[in-house]
Amino acid sequence: xxxxxxxxxxxxxxxxxxxxxAAVRAAELFDTDEPGWFADDAPIRRVHADASMFVGxxxxxLFQSLHPRAMAGVAQHSxxxxxxxxxxxxxxxxxxxxxxxxxxxxxxxxxxxRRVHVHVVGTTPDGEPYAANDPHLLAWVHIAELDSxxxxxxxxxxxxxxxxxxxxxxxxxxxxxxxxxxxxxxxxESELHDQLRGFRPELRGTREARDAARYLLLQPPLxxxxxxxxxxxxxxxxxxxxxxxxxxxxxxxxxxxEATVGRAAGDAITKTLRWAITA
Numbered sequence: 383x384x385x386x387x388x389x390x391x392x393x394x395x396x397x398x399x400x401x402x403x404a405a406v407r408a409a410e411l412f413d414t415d416e417p418g419w420f421a422d423d424a425p426i427r428r429v430h431a432d433a434s435m436f437v438g439x440x441x442x443x444l445f446q447s448l449h450p451r452a453m454a455g456v457a458q459h460s461x462x463x464x465x466x467x468x469x470x471x472x473x474x475x476x477x478x479x480x481x482x483x484x485x486x487x488x489x490x491x492x493x494x495x496r497r498v499h500v501h502v503v504g505t506t507p508d509g510e511p512y513a514a515n516d517p518h519l520l521a522w523v524h525i526a527e528l529d530s531x532x533x534x535x536x537x538x539x540x541x542x543x544x545x546x547x548x549x550x551x552x553x554x555x556x557x558x559x560x561x562x563x564x565x566x567x568x569x570x571e572s573e574l575h576d577q578l579r580g581f582r583p584e585l586r587g588t589r590e591a592r593d594a595a596r597y598l599l600l601q602p603p604l605x606x607x608x609x610x611x612x613x614x615x616x617x618x619x620x621x622x623x624x625x626x627x628x629x630x631x632x633x634x635x636x637x638x639x640e641a642t643v644g645r646a647a648g649d650a651i652t653k654t655l656r657w658a659i660t661a
Contacts, residue, residue: 429531432541434531434538441622444619528555537622618651620633
């Protein structure tokens with residue numbers, strides 16, 4: 383009975399995150415002798431294979447929304463409301479292809495994203511022009527993801543990074559960032575923190591950002607049975623958001639509750655997902 387439940391839950395997660403062709407896509411990425419961009423024991427593979435990425439990914443979306451030009455691009459061009467699972471699957475496929483896939487698949491995934499970005503151009507409600515292939519915006523998206531994936535892995539990961547492994551993870555991620563068009567991405571944790579501080583003056587809460595946060599946290603496209611588990615992921619993601627981000631996004635800030643109940647809930651759902659997807 384336990385193994386049947388584990389198998390069922392694992393299949394449900396893979397179908398949602400990878401898609402109905404999960405087995406076919408896995409064969410394309412893993413049944414090959416072609417080397418990938420990273421060694422089998424590279425820190426980036428340890429982080430991106432861990433179930434903490436469910437929390438880190440949601441935290442990244444919330445964090446990224448604080449840049450008005452980046453958020454305008456999402457609001458005006460993304461189908462995250464009408465096809466949220468499709469968007470999740472495309473993001474997951476990109477991370478899997480670039481982190482674990484053969485070099486040819488990693489390069490193909492990058493080229494697909496760059497082609498899509500060519501068409502993501504426009505103007506914010508305040509009249510600021512944006513373009514998804516702008517190296518500056520690409521840099522923000524990249525470092526917001528890095529900070530989020532590291533924060534989630536530190537707190538909920540099965541085997542957190544220590545010492546120079548942290549810089550190695552950031553340097554590994556820079557390979558993907560440069561392929562996408564980021565100029566001088568951080569290669570150490572110190573550089574990551576410096577670049578995050580450099581972006582602070584540009585960040586603020588907008589109506590689009592608050593609408594996205596409300597949708598992601600309170601209106602997920604899930605049946606009632608799935609919302610309880612998703613709520614635990616959402617609680618874990620919010621608990622990792624810096625205090626200064628709470629008011630701009632109208633997120634609650636309950637330090638004691640988050641440090642106890644919220645993080646315990648995040649631990650529980652991450653361990654459950656890890657148990658299921660490693661079946």
